[in-house]
Amino acid sequence: MSTTETIQVVLDSKLRQAADRAARRKKVNRSALLRDALREYLKRERIQEMEERDRRAYEAHPQTDEEIRLWENETAWLEE
Secondary structure (H helix, E strand, O other), X not given: OOOOXXXXXXXXXXXXXXHHXXXXXXXXXXXXXXXXXXXXXXXXXXXXXHHHHHHHHHHHOOOXXXXXXXXXXXXXXXXX
């Protein structure tokens, strides 16, 4: 089970004001806004890391012409 912890975050005044305006627009408090933003950031980071891992793998072991033809045949129905 997840527990909630209180932490201190230092923001410059303009960023805090922008966060407060965004929180009001979303009808959430500042903490909820920052939690959501951090979750979204971490999700994007995880996706970027997976994409980079895949990119490196394909660079290290490129697909053969035969593999490419096999996938092209699998997707041919989409073009019809």
